[in-house]
Amino acid sequence: MNANSDESPAIRLTARGMKTRTRIVAAAADLMRVQGIGGTTLDDVMVASGVSKSQLYRHFEDKDALVRAVITNVGEFVIARETNMLGSVSTLAGLRRWRDSLIKANALRHGMYGCALGSLAGEVSDHDAVAREMLDELFRAWQSLIDDALGRMKRAGVLDDSIDTARLAVGFLASLQGGYLLAQTARDVEPMAIAIDVAIAHLETLAAPDRAAS
Amino acid sequence: MSGATDGRCTDEEADYAVTSAATGGESVWSETTGGAAADAATQFRAVLDAEERWLGAVSRAGDFTVWRSRVVREVMDRRSPYAMALRRAHGAGRQAEFLQSWQALIAETVQRIAPGRDTCALPTATSAASGHPESLAVAILASLHGGATLSWLAQDARSLEAALDIVLTPVLALEEPDGRGDQRSG
Numbered sequence: 001m002n003a004n005s006d007e008s009p010a011i012r013l014t015a016r017g018m019k020t021r022t023r024i025v026a027a028a029a030d031l032m033r034v035q036g037i038g039g040t041t042l043d044d045v046m047v048a049s050g051v052s053k054s055q056l057y058r059h060f061e062d063k064d065a066l067v068r069a070v071i072t073n074v075g076e077f078v079i080a081r082e083t084n085m086l087g088s089v090s091t092l093a094g095l096r097r098w099r100d101s102l103i104k105a106n107a108l109r110h111g112m113y114g115c116a117l118g119s120l121a122g123e124v125s126d127h128d129a130v131a132r133e134m135l136d137e138l139f140r141a142w143q144s145l146i147d148d149a150l151g152r153m154k155r156a157g158v159l160d161d162s163i164d165t166a167r168l169a170v171g172f173l174a175s176l177q178g179g180y181l182l183a184q185t186a187r188d189v190e191p192m193a194i195a196i197d198v199a200i201a202h203l204e205t206l207a208a209p210d211r212a213a214s
Numbered sequence: 215m216s217g218a219t220d221g222r223c224t225d226e227e228a229d230y231a232v233t234s235a236a237t238g239g240e241s242v243w244s245e246t247t248g249g250a251a252a253d254a255a256t257q258f259r260a261v262l263d264a265e266e267r268w269l270g271a272v273s274r275a276g277d278f279t280v281w282r283s284r285v286v287r288e289v290m291d292r293r294s295p296y297a298m299a300l301r302r303a304h305g306a307g308r309q310a311e312f313l314q315s316w317q318a319l320i321a322e323t324v325q326r327i328a329p330g331r332d333t334c335a336l337p338t339a340t341s342a343a344s345g346h347p348e349s350l351a352v353a354i355l356a357s358l359h360g361g362a363t364l365s366w367l368a369q370d371a372r373s374l375e376a377a378l379d380i381v382l383t384p385v386l387a388l389e390e391p392d393g394r395g396d397q398r399s400g
Contacts, residue, residue, distance in 0.1 A: 121367055168380065170376040174360030175357050177356075177360030178358065178363075182356055185313055195352055195353045197349070199380075
C-alpha cells in the first residue's frame with residue numbers, strides 16, 4: 001500500500017469530501033454551460049449531482065461560491081487545452097491548425113454552447129467582483145499563450161520583427177471570443193470561422209517577406 | 215500577464231474629446247433606453263437606432279475612428295444600452311436578429327466607402343473571403359463583442375480599443391493614397 005494507508009480517518013473523510021465537491025462542481029459546470037448561470041438553481045445542482053442539501057451547503061455557502069468553483073474548474077480545463085494546442089505553434093500553418101481544431105470542436109455542437117469560459121464571462125453578475133477578477137486572470141493567461149505563440153513566430157522569422165505580439169494577442173482573443181458568441185446566436189459556426197480568418201489574414205500581412213506561406 | 219497593452223495606452227481624453235466634438239456632447243441615456251430597468255428589446259432598438267445614425271455618418275474610411283471611439287465610450291458606460299445589450303444573456307432568437315441587423319449596418323458602411331473593392335491584400339487562399347465587406351463586418355462585430363468582454367472583465371477600455379484598432383486596420387488603410395496603404399498594425 002502507499003502512504004494513504006497511514007492517514008487518519010479525518011483525512012480519508014476529506015478525500016471523500018473532495019470527491020463530493022468535485023461531483024457538485026462538475027454537475028454545476030454542465031448545468032451552467034447549458035442553462036446559464038442565471039438559469040441554474042442550487043436545487044438543480046443537488047438533483048444533477050445526487051448530493052443532499054446539507055452536503056451541498058457544507059462545501060458551498062451560496063451560489064456565488066459555487067460559481068467561483070465552476071470558473072476555476074472550467075478555467076483549468078480551457079487553459080490546459082490551450083496550453084496543449086498553442087504550446088507548439090511557431091508557424092502560420094500551426095496557427096491555422098489551432099484555428100481548425102477550435103472551429104471543428106465548436107461545429108460539432110453547431111456552436112450552440114459557445115466558449116465555456118466566455119459564456120461564464122457573459123453572465124457573471126456585475127456585483128461579483130471576485131468572479132470577474134478570476135475570469136480576467138484566466139483570459140490574461142489565454143492571451144499570454146497566444147502572445148507566446150506569436151513571439152515564437154517572430155523569433156523564427158515568420159513574422160516581422162517590428163510587430164507588437166502582445167497587442168495582436170488581444171485582437172486574436174477578442175476575435176475568437178466574439179466569434180464564439182456570433183456562432184452561438186446564429187447556431188452556426190461560420191461567423192466564428194470568418195472572424196478568426198480575418199484575424200489570421202491580418203497577421204499574414206505582417207509576415208516577414210517570403211514567409212507568408214510557411 | 216504579458217503586459218499586452220502596457221505602454222500603448224490610448225489617450226482616452228483625446229479620444230473622447232474628438233468624439234464629443236463630433237457628437238455635439240455627451241450622450242445621456244435615460245432609464246427607458248439604458249440601465250437595468252430597460253428590457254432587451256428596447257436596448258437592442260436603442261443600439262440599432264444609434265448605430266444607424268453613427269454608421270450613416272461615416273462617409274470615408276477615416277470616419278471609422280470616430281465611430282470606434284464612440285462605441286468604446288458607449289460599451290464602457292454602464293448605463294448605456296450598448297453595455298447592457300452586449301453583457302446580458304438573451305433569448306437566442308432575438309439576439310441573433312439584433313446582431314444580424316448590426317452586422318448589416320456595418321457591412322453597408324464598409325461597402326459604401328469602398329465600392330467594388332476588397333479591403334485587404336490577401337496573400338493566401340486561407341483568407342480568400344476575408345476582405346469582403348460582409349466578412350469584415352462579421353470580424354468587426356466579433357472584435358467588438360470579444361473586446362467588450364475582455365474590457366469589462368479588466369474594467370479597462372484598452373482591450374476593446376486594441377481589438378477594434380486591429381480589425382479596422384484594413385478599412386482605415388483605404389484612407390491611404392494608394393487605397394491599400396501600410397496595413398501594419400501591431
